[in-house]
Amino acid sequence: MNITLQVWRQDGPGVTGGFKTYQVTDVSPEMSFLEMLDLLNERLTNQGEEPVAFDHDCREGICGTCGVMINGQAHGPQLGTATCQLHMRKFQDGATIVVEPWRATGFPILRDLVVDRSAFDRIMEAGGYITVDTGSAPDANLIPVPKPVADTAFDAAACIGCGACVAACPNGAANLFTAAKVSHLNLLPQGQAERWTRTERMVEIMEEFFGSCTNHGECEKACPKSISIDFIAMMNADYVKAKFKNRRLLAQRG
């Protein structure tokens, strides 16, 4: 396969970037999108040019490190797939592919296709945890969880924090990420003690960095784990409850 790539090149944070066109010849259809970028980088290096910087780690769709905008779609044209699991056979021979970094004010560009997603870490620090005794691990299944609840919590926990939801959102909102993280813990018995402070804090920290949800549903389609926007509804319901509950907690009543 021969591919024409239009890649966003930017030397560093805050500087002006632009598209650069590369011809990538002899691409195997069995290559993943990232392997195709590796091939390009190898050739660029051999030519003495600066390789294209992009984020990647596990390359098996579970770490959430990779992710670029491919032809205007986060993680490319295949739904429910991270960039590393997208294969070149999904593209036509001779196709022109536009590759851009996630664009959102909450995700400043560091270099080329790499963005700074530490705003997600700020949201997690605000409440994406439970408080437990450390020490030896407790026996499994000591705390009974109804099966449907466990399944739903697991669906939320599937979030790998790649940021595709923010990238795809026309408002640069992180509601799907935050909702997944909030719901994952709010659904489970272990998450109940901090449920209301978690919801309030995570939502409010999220709003310091990102936009607001207008229910387009683009995030759900962009998500490599196909996380449902039903979780955003759950978070909205819990947020208003949290405002009441936290007033009671302030008076040291449950």
Place this chain on the structure above:
Amino acid sequence: MTSTIENQRAPFPIAFYRSAVGKKWAMAVTGLAIILFTIAHMIGNWKIFFPDVDGIPEIDLYAEALRGLLFPLLPEHVVLWIMRTGLIVVFLLHIHAAYSLTIMNRRARQDDYAGPRQYIAANYASRTMRWSGTIFLAFLLFHLADLTWGFQPMAPEVWERGEVYANFVATFSRAPVALLYVVAMAALALHLYHGAWSMFQSLGVNHPRFNLWRKGFALGLAVLVFVGNSIMPISVLFGWVG
């Protein structure tokens, strides 16, 4: 976490409204109030299709009855003005929330994608909410000038306070005005097609049993409001009424 502590100090409704999720709640609740008003307004106006009562048009009697709600318990016009005030507050809140969320969202997404942006889930209605809302607001002002205040040249020349039926027929006998009303109803229907579904999501009303109904409800509501309202100017224009 400073924001949470700061918010805790403000009274609950203000602290809640300060957050974007809270503003979306406000948009949903005020949107629902406007939907209920729109339906009541439409049903009331259907009285133009009914025959006169003792020589007085049915709708004129209805308009007079609205002014005298709860009379003589309260002076005339009081209940009507309470409802009007409520409606004005609801509209202002809806607009303010939409405005400030728009500012927030513009800030959150400053650089657009240079590549061909492909929307998968967002539809025409959801992407034009600001336009359909603004067009409808402009129409609303025209509508008030036309049939409530009787301001020229929006109102017909023969406009007279209290003569609801005559004003109604006179205004829609002007083809461009009738057309404007139909176009505005199309904008409203488009707004409702996304808004009435979005409302459930913002309020956290989400259950697998009725999630499938939410979009159907929004579509049904949009069609009802469009057809139910547009039929009135069209009826006058084609001489079925008046």
